[in-house]
């Protein structure tokens with residue numbers, strides 16, 4: 001189909017959707033009318049398209065996950081569980097911290113308030129293992145061929161002279177597995193203060209080398225996706241973390257968590273995070289072309305999704321654009337924000353993923369992945 005014809009058809013779909021109800025299965029419409037196949041993967045799982053919701057305050061409850069699914073996202077990752085051992089001991093309990101404030105901030109260049117960034121003082125999930133697993137089990141029925149749900153876990157991370165409390169990792173993984181989860185991301189605490197000393201750096205690499213094995217000890221068929229920390233130790237160290245995870249048996253990587261700002265004692269995102277993570281995705285893909293990468297950080301347009309995919313990510317996870325207050329108006333006037341955001345990412349006539357794919361002559365996501 002010629003580019004002009006496709007662009008006209010895209011406009012027709014755009015008008016149709018804008019004045020009608022948002023179709024949950026918009027990928028079928030795209031395939032039928034534009035000849036574009038958006039299918040991709042997360043590890044062994046098929047995704048109907050590349051856009052997922054990242055772990056955070058939007059994936060704490062079954063009702064939220066249901067809303068994400070009904071809005072047409074390809075999948076989501078549950079808020080990170082802070083695990084414990086069989087006796088209920090949780091060495092990372094300081095991570096079960098309830099937020100006392102949460103704000104949307106905007107970068108100086110963002111006068112219009114188009115790129116919200118979340119600042120807050122919370123951390124991982126506040127529930128104990130038992131309560132968390134009730135939620136995880138209840139929510140798992142939403143996982144299926146058209147919607148993928150990953151779990152996310154954080155357990156004991158030892159200091160340089162300490163051993164791992166393996167029982168926490170084993171027992172919590174067992175719980176997630178019994179709740180139905182076969183793919184687990186690892187959240188390595190973006191708010192942990194890590195220094196530049198050799199022993200601390202070596203210790204972080206030890207975490208990445210060791211944790212995949214602790215999870216696979218429970219069941220070697222579980223797929224492990226460590227999430228890279230974004231430390232201020234330079235790109236080479238980011239690549240060393242990726243290498244350590246691969247050496248430790250990781251099945252893929254999530255690139256990468258937010259940047260910890262020691263001046264404000266909180267983690268930060270936005271376009272700066274996007275640029276940083278894009279470089280990391282490119283470099284990690286160059287080192288490990290067959291490794292399954294999921295990109296996260298600073299996504300506010302289809303163009304950014306395209307850049308992540310061209311850099312080697314198989315899918316993307318967004319959070320702040322969905323949760324933060326966007327001051328500019330959305331193209332889609334009907335429906336709720338989750339739908340408006342997804343519509344913007346795919347159908348925006350200048351910055352949407354579809355128009356950019358049409359202009360570049362791509363007919364499916366696999367072509368982008370190279």
Ligand SMILES: Cc1cc2nc3c(=O)[nH]c(=O)nc-3n(C[C@H](O)[C@H](O)[C@H](O)COP(=O)(O)O)c2cc1C
Pocket residue numbers: 054055056057079080118119120123124125152186187227256257258269270273296297298299317318319320321
């Ligand atoms: C309020 C908040 C809560 C988050 N909670 C988690 C979490 O529990 N586990 C995790 O791996 N990442 C967590 N993140 C990081 C997001 O999943 C995401 O990777 C990150 O914010 C970058 O994407 P964004 O720029 O679209 O927000 C959280 C981020 C925010 C702002």
